[in-house]
Amino acid sequence: MKTTHRYRSAARLARCLLALSTAAFLLFPGAAAQAHDVLEATDPANSSAVRAVPEKIDLTFHHTPTAIGSVVRVEDATGTDQADGPVTTIDNQVTQKVKTGAPQGKYTVVWRVVSADSHPLEGTFTFTAGATNPTAAATPPTLPVATGTSAGLPAGLLTAGAVAVLVVIAFVVLALSVRRRLYAPEPGP
Numbered sequence: 001m002k003t004t005h006r007y008r009s010a011a012r013l014a015r016c017l018l019a020l021s022t023a024a025f026l027l028f029p030g031a032a033a034q035a036h037d038v039l040e041a042t043d044p045a046n047s048s049a050v051r052a053v054p055e056k057i058d059l060t061f062h063h064t065p066t067a068i069g070s071v072v073r074v075e076d077a078t079g080t081d082q083a084d085g086p087v088t089t090i091d092n093q094v095t096q097k098v099k100t101g102a103p104q105g106k107y108t109v110v111w112r113v114v115s116a117d118s119h120p121l122e123g124t125f126t127f128t129a130g131a132t133n134p135t136a137a138a139t140p141p142t143l144p145v146a147t148g149t150s151a152g153l154p155a156g157l158l159t160a161g162a163v164a165v166l167v168v169i170a171f172v173v174l175a176l177s178v179r180r181r182l183y184a185p186e187p188g189p
Helices: 002-027 155-182
Strands: 039-043 048-050 056-061 066-075 088-090 093-097 105-114 120-129
Touching (some): 039 120, 056 066, 066 088, 066 093
Parallel strands (some): 048 120
Antiparallel strands (some): 056 093, 066 105, 088 093, 105 120
């Protein structure tokens, strides 16, 4: 009779562990699905040629980045930053004013923002000001890169992987414990 009771207890424990591990796997993949903000457009466009130095640089994201920690450098051909004042963030648009009287020539915009999910993103794009034949090239801007992750993997994926490993370890430890109880000799009279 005691042996039957042990098997029933073990079966209940196994079902409970299966339910818990299934719930964990269903809940934690959501962390890996969190997406970083994506830069959708820049004004001026990447690799474009414009008639004059613009009054401001606009970066448009698909979500609203946080305003804290945003940096936009507008570097002329000599590497001098021609940005004027602080970066402003309104809705999904980050704007940096450019100094009045900035020289014509090639510009490199180096930007860094913090995405809505709190991961820093950064990138660069170029444009030329003072061109005689302005055109807007169709070259997309440099894709943002999330920093602060290991081996280029998103932090959510690393977290989900770590949780999955811990769940598997807990399952193995509990399974060994149940096995030991099932095969332990019954106490004598």
